[in-house]
Amino acid sequence: MVTSILTALFVVFILVLGINLKKTLYVNEHEASILKALDTFDKNIKEIDEISKIPNYTLTKDHLYNK
Numbered sequence: 001m002v003t004s005i006l007t008a009l010f011v012v013f014i015l016v017l018g019i020n021l022k023k024t025l026y027v028n029e030h031e032a033s034i035l036k037a038l039d040t041f042d043k044n045i046k047e048i049d050e051i052s053k054i055p056n057y058t059l060t061k062d063h064l065y066n067k
């Protein structure tokens with residue numbers, strides 16, 4: 001009887017521990033990839049702005065044209 005109770009408590013403890021660790025690991029794992037994607041997006045926007053300032057080129061919806 002005591003063995004069954006201790007086993008059940010151990011299983012519940014491991015289950016709660018696993019759920020908490022999964023939440024923490026899942027959030028931290030994707031945070032780095034999200035920050036990397038945002039950084040790449042910001043770099044692309046800055047490059048587009050720089051290209052738009054060049055007077056010999058026209059930037060349209062899909063292409064960059066030389067005047």
